[in-house]
Amino acid sequence: MPLSDDDVREILRIIDESDELTELSIETDGFSLHVVRGPGGPVSAAPRKKGAVETGPPSPPAAPAPVAPPPEPAPQLAVQAPPADREPEPPAPDQGESQGADGLVTIDSPMLGTFYRAEAPGAEPFVEVGSLVEPDTIVCIIEVMKMMNSIPAGVSGEIVEVCHENAELVEYGEPLFRVQPA
DSSP, rough: OOOOHHHHHHHHHHHHHHHSSOOOEEETTTTTEEEEEOSSBBBBBOOOOTOOOOOOOOOOOOOOOOOOOOOSSEEEEEOOOOOTOOOOOOOOOHHHHEETSSEEEEEEEEEEEESSSSSTTSBSOOOTTOEOOTOEEEEEEEEEEEEEEEEOOOOOOOEEEESOOOTEETTOEEEEEEEOOO
């Protein structure tokens, strides 16, 4: 289900009203939305369908809808669709994880949303302390605007700490799990 113009405006409003949120990524089948709050002026773009190619900065729509000016600089909006012939790639290791001085790797939240340890209420958690994971192992789900986003580990190793309780709100960049790398 593609996002409507109203959905995109609501996302921008939420980011604008948040003091902590500076970046948000939303991906659906054939659609990718990446919003970054920056010091520059507003940049807007129409959602692109699967197979569309992003060749440079997005251009403003021909007839933009009137929107009240935000009190702070508006977030910058970049929309990009994955190529039609392949699936979206998982985030690069340095985007979703960080390594501490103790040698443990932290799996960080790639977005703001509600953290779920299991696929459904009452189901077994995806991983527990002591679970062995591979880079493509799903470790949790983060719900954003009724969309469930599966989060892969991005690293091989053993889960040594679960940093959040089930159904807890997490911010972008917050640690979700700590892993002893293999």
